[in-house]
Amino acid sequence: MRLEEDYIRAGFFWLPDNPDKKIPGILTIKNGGEIELEIVGLFRSDKEELLGNNSYDRIAGDIEKDGLVTLDKCFYTKKSIAFGGISKSKIHVGYVLSGVAYEPGEDVLFDRFSFSTDCLNEWMSVTGIKIDQDFDQGTACIEYTRPAPICYSFKNGMSLEINFEATIPGSSWTEEVKISQRVRLTLRSAALKPLSEFIATTHKITNFLCFAIDTVVSIKDVTATCKEITFEISDGMHHPKPIKVFYRSIPFSDKESAQNFHLMLFTHKTIEENAGEIFNKWLEAYEAIAPAMSLYFSTKTGAQRYLDGKFLALAQGLETYHRRSSHEMLMDEATYSELAARLMENCPPEHADWLQGKLRYGNEISLSTRLKRVVEPFKKHLGTKTEIKRLIRDIVTTRNYLTHYSEELKDVSCKGPELLALCSKMEVIFQLHFLQVIGFTETEVDQVVNNSFSIKGKLAPQPS
Known part of the structure; x- marks a missing residue:
């Protein structure tokens, strides 16, 4: 949440089930929505605070300029018990509702x-x-x-x-x-x-x-x-x-x-012309591909501070997206179940647990195959057959290296500018699929690619 300036209000605060005991404090909300209440004193007796828990579902207040206020999902980040003296404590606040004081347990x-x-x-x-x-x-x-x-x-x-x-x-x-x-x-x-x-x-x-x-x-x-x-x-x-x-x-x-x-x-x-339908399709997509969407947006919001982390989130996101949007397996379920049963029958008892673990995901298609599937609808935007083959190989190799740090993959995995360019193309693959998810036709997707300077920059050739 963006604030043009910090929100700082002095006032008196109390627990809704004990409105007669009001203590002074300062409520501070910083740009980004980080909320802290600093209080002088304690809401309950020293003994109750010492033996009680460190959280409150709700705190009420009366602050300067805005009047009544409700603070929900609160817990101490610093609790000071002075045993008769003056104590100053800090409380983290989840939500602030300014303009009203809700009762204990009252639904918002x-x-x-x-x-x-x-x-x-x-x-x-x-x-x-x-x-x-x-x-x-x-x-x-x-x-x-x-x-x-x-x-x-x-x-x-x-x-x-x-x-x-x-x-x-x-x-x-x-x-x-x-x-x-x-x-x-x-x-x-x-x-x-x-x-x-x-x-x-x-x-x-x-x-x-x-x-x-x-x-x-x-x-x-x-x-x-x-x-x-x-x-x-x-x-x-x-x-x-x-x-x-x-x-x-x-x-x-x-x-x-x-x-x-x-x-x-x-x-x-x-x-x-069809924004209502597009908004609804976007909301519905969260029911099916929410994990993939979360991984994609984590790379856009700065949650992944390092390039390696951004790449791994995108790679996992593309794999998760295909897994959530496709039921493709190596072979049909009946055939695989029969094969797995025969293998277990002929497996030495001392290796049964190991084989069972391998068979649990043995019918899954590889990351390389999943990437081929997600690239297929938009290959005309991603380069020649050779470039696409290299793109998939680089994603798989780099993911395997950054996951396992195998020495034999160190020299062939992408780093620096190559890794940055690879992340950019993976981001575009996500974006093109999202356009498809919300109902853009192939022609409309082509128009987006042709008109977006951002996508053109991300699709620039990778360093040799």
Whole structure:
């Protein structure tokens, strides 16, 4: 989660089941969503804290500027028990819900979850600003019409609404006119849903944007509402109360991403005719290939800090992707079962355990074969037969070396620039398959490859 500046609030905090004992503290949320509560004193007696556990499901508070606040999934990172003196302790916080204090055990339910991300305005490429200039007459007319919201229904019972917000001058007399438009995404549900479901869907949508924009984008400015939690806006009129939500979200990069549309795989305009279907296919893909997707995105978000780790994640990811999307085996199950039984019958008893271990995965196809299968649909983009053969050989050899560090493979495995180029091509293979998963036709995939400067750079010839 991206914050423009650290969120630091002083206040008083208490356990919801013991509201009479309030202790002072400072709540700090850093860019990225790391949350810490520093307290002066203890929520329970010294003896109870000494003998009790080091975690709390929920802490409530009343902080400066924002009022009531709920802190969930909390545990001590530093507990100081002074036995009568002044103690200062630190608590890690999982989630902060600013604007409301929930009761002990009360479910956190919402029907609306709104957020924005890096590069979202550029990805949408929709503006309501129109400028009409007449240089001869020295006149300019600036007109703003808010674009209509765009809504897509999801099969999980939620809908995604794309809204366009703008700030415009509030006075007719001004020496400067500035209109700023920004895009926000809102997940809506007719029925109240747990916070965890909204966060899970938001994570998948954010990963979709990372994939489409081809860089790490982070969520920011998250608010949620529940139709049962309202505030009075005028006599007898109530409106759902906005609740600010803070948590450590992924993906995240310290520096805010800025991506030119030429470097994106595709923009919203590319998919606007069937975007609803594409979003649903992306969400459904998590049911089948979630492990492969996680491995791919771990290489994009900086989780793999070293090139060797990035390569191994991509190699495992491609193997996992094929395993999850194909049931191909060396031979049909009946034939293999019969063969395995005959081998076990004729195996010396002292080697039975060893043979049984080998037979457990004996019908699996090799990594080389799996790579051939995942490369096949896009071989025209990956080079000649010779280049593709070398690509597969390099992946297999380097994976085996980095997994087992066999001396005979050391000199033939890829390193340095060769390994970097190999990772780039493996990343492209992932991206092309993801395009296929969300419904891009072969022609549309070709257009993405031809129009994306990013993919062209990744497909540049490997060093000799």
